Amino acid sequence: MPESPRSSDSEGPGGTPLRACGRHCRCARSSHATNDLDTLLATPGFSGSLLGADVTAVAGRLPLLDQVVGVTVAGPVLMNAVGMHETPVGSGGAIRCRPSRITLRINPARLGSALITDPAAHIPPTLRLFDTDGNTAHATYLTERSDRLAFESLALGVGSADEERSVPDIGAFTTPEADRDAIGEAGTDQVAQFDAILDDGGAGRLTTFPGLRHSGHTRVESRRVIAALEHAALLGMPATLVTAAPGCLQMHHDQLDGAREHRGSMVIAGGTCRAMINFELVSECWVTWSDGVWGRTGSIELYDRHGRCSMVVTQTGPVSMAAFEAWNQLVTDVAD
Template sequence: MSVTDLPTSVATLAERWAQFKLDNPKSRIRDAARHLETSEAELLATQCSGQPNAAVVRLTADFAALLGQIPTLGRVMALTRNDSVVHERKGTYEKVSVKGPMGLVLGEDIDLRLFITHWHFGFAVNENERRSLQFFAQDGEAVHKIYLTEDSNAGAYEELVSRFRAADQSPALATLPTPTGAADTPDADIDVTGFRDAWRALTDTHDFFGLLRTYGVSRTQALRLGPPELVQRLDNRAIVRGLEAAATSGLSIMLFVASRGCIQIHTGPVQHLVMAGPWYNVLDPDFNLHLKLGDVAETWLVKKPTTEGLVHSMELYDAQGRNLLLFFGKRKPGIPEQDAWRELVTSL
């Protein structure tokens, strides 16, 4: 009998998930949640028993204090993803800070921007001795995960789990529906001339998001309506050519991938590029990227003025206008963009 044939009275969520794993042993929990019409967090919660040997332990929502203890774990693997891209980076959490709704991790290897208002649930997970800390939004979708590696401090992990263990270890989890984004303002209602002039007058790339809010435009709408000399539509294989060119040249690049609650950044070279099924992959010792190429609906070359000259990036979006990935050359604030990166990206 398949999972869907089980009577409702028997097919509890835990049982249905167990059956799904038997039927699909290579499937990920994200796929199981979608198939079972639930969320990752709700699936994990079914494994909370409150017993010392429980595979999943619910954590308190004191995320600022918890994040402050992550450096004690030593070398770990940070994972942030959306539906189409998975970003995995090994390293140590350094220079961790949380101020109100915003958090930062500014290590040489682990580089994160955290949006704590979207962090609602946390779990410690032991999956066949692969231990991790996993964090989820109010709808149960993952925002960030931290996996121990063979070099991690396992004792510090156990101390952290004990310290932040929630009193409530119920297997039931109350989630809220996924928030729906606001509809785009009609193009006819946008001050396109003012928007273009303000874009041309930018002096810092970080001001671009404020510009979007000021003129009430979405990201993809901004690219359609932006100054023609500063935006250019590319074909959707440009990301493959760009990564291959970076690998060949050894150029250090920056790859940004975001969930609702985290932006994770890789800075450095890429080397080992592999196509496997629908996924295009970077498979380096300390950095893995998995991109489902078929989900890329729009690719843009974007130029933003700064006090140090133009900054060029490649931006990927899905059919719903959601950003999948940002691709930059390595740079630091106050330092002009590398000529080698500019030549690479404009050649695409």
């Protein structure tokens, strides 16, 4: 997409000369653009900076940006949420999804670089995290309530002393065993469910489903999933929506406010979050089961034609027993 021009694309913030080419090159790679990052850098008049900091360090600064719009695209699914970022969590970390918060679960091994772009046309300043293939894993758009100074400090590669002290020490994005919220045997709880998807896009997980029919894992038709989500929204059920891009899960838990489908395209609303699903591009839908706070918990998982998980709809956290039982009954009905 076209961006506003900068006086010199060979200079970084403050007129600092950029290196010729390398891992953190900011020059436009005009030939054979094959991914999101190459396409942006090859756009005439591109204005932005490829950050030299480790992408996990950049992700750790997301809460400093204050109110933003977080967007994750995963094949046939797009999720956007308005709010303030939680500190991202890595594999094995606790599952925490609060309303009005943007929650990311990341796999640093599958993330490659971070890019900030200047405002252009109707596009505000943006911070993008890319996977190792150069495709967008997550995008954060600034709003009028965002902290522009924190954003500019990313471009400069430094932060103020106060800002540096306020950045949490997230280390390798892991959480001590005692702090994990999941319940159940290893490999069967919700932490393992999400981390399997985070590891390889869920491709390996999908291959195990046919052999887990005795555990209730069932492939279902998309029309049954659509009907179930519409019914859940009609009842105002609390649900956790998870969009799975390579190296990044965006998670949001809230009461569902509405769901509408038209010719295979569906929009689900819950609080400050909207998820859009193109069921024409969803190859497989599965009902799966894992151990959550109240015990065995149902999930609806959507996979694209490449066998990658695009979305999970489930329940996490401290919902009421009545809400938990209603959700599990709904998921059971979908599989019957």
